[in-house]
Amino acid sequence: xxxxxxxxxxxxxxxxxxxxxxxxxxxxxxxxxxxxxxxxxxxxxxxxxxxxxxxxxxxxxxxxxxxxxxxxxxxxxxxxxxxxxxxxxxxxxxxxxxxxxxxxxxxxxxxxxxx
Amino acid sequence: xxxxxxxxxxxxxxxxxxxxxxxxxxxxxxxxxxxxxxxxxxxxxxxxxxxxxxxxxxxxxxxxxxxxxxxxxxxxxxxxxxxxxxxxxxxxxxxxxxxxxxxxxxxxx
Numbered sequence: 164x165x166x167x168x169x170x171x172x173x174x175x176x177x178x179x180x181x182x183x184x185x186x187x188x189x190x191x192x193x194x195x196x197x198x199x200x201x202x203x204x205x206x207x208x209x210x211x212x213x214x215x216x217x218x219x220x221x222x223x224x225x226x227x228x229x230x231x232x233x234x235x236x237x238x239x240x241x242x243x244x245x246x247x248x249x250x251x252x253x254x255x256x257x258x259x260x261x262x263x264x265x266x267x268x269x270x271x272x273x274x275x276x277x278x
Numbered sequence: 279x280x281x282x283x284x285x286x287x288x289x290x291x292x293x294x295x296x297x298x299x300x301x302x303x304x305x306x307x308x309x310x311x312x313x314x315x316x317x318x319x320x321x322x323x324x325x326x327x328x329x330x331x332x333x334x335x336x337x338x339x340x341x342x343x344x345x346x347x348x349x350x351x352x353x354x355x356x357x358x359x360x361x362x363x364x365x366x367x368x369x370x371x372x373x374x375x376x377x378x379x380x381x382x383x384x385x386x387x
Binding site: 165167196205206207208211218219220221253255261262263264266267268269270271272 | 308309310312314319320321322323324327365369370371372373374375376377378379380
């Protein structure tokens with residue numbers, strides 16, 4: 164158990180809908196990362212927050228957004244969903260944020276299926 | 279941005295040493311190299327991290343040549359439980375994290 168929690172574990176929705184994925188980091192970690200893992204593209208870094216502020220942005224679509232709250236939990240919002248958004252979404256946390264490279268602790272993931 | 283390339287799959291046998299190499303020709307000066315292990319239906323787990331030369335911990339070694347354009351993860355005396363996907367990650371210095379596509383390692387008895 165990494166100490167990172169993600170909810171829900173599974174999510175099934177329809178094209179055009181909007182969903183919110185939630186992540187709670189390990190106790191003491193200030194940084195949260197979001198990743199998308201699909202069969203044909205591997206792990207894609209989406210975005211990173213540090214202590215409530217956006218610190219780094221990867222290949223995140225404009226339809227996706229995220230935030231980190233004062234209690235350090237984070238939410239990833241996915242809107243206007245398409246079939247290609249079906250994937251496993253991971254959240255990870257670390258003590259510090261980029262540009263420092265810390266060990267990241269990954270949650271169990273949320274499997275999103277868009278029908 | 280750095281691009282990472284690693285073999286898609288590798289096979290080995292229990293008790294052997296396994297070396298997985300990652301190529302990262304465009305690595306930036308401030309980038310670090312990190313390796314993660316992932317089992318099916320689980321999040322990746324940190325193995326080892328380095329900047330240059332050799333790093334060793336209780337489970338693996340990481341070799342990085344002077345030009346830092348590649349790195350090699352070495353797993354000594356593998357067992358069946360080491361069957362997993364291994365990812366090379368390069369980044370940090372330019373606020374980017376570039377993951378390799380992963381190497382599926384299969385250990386046979």
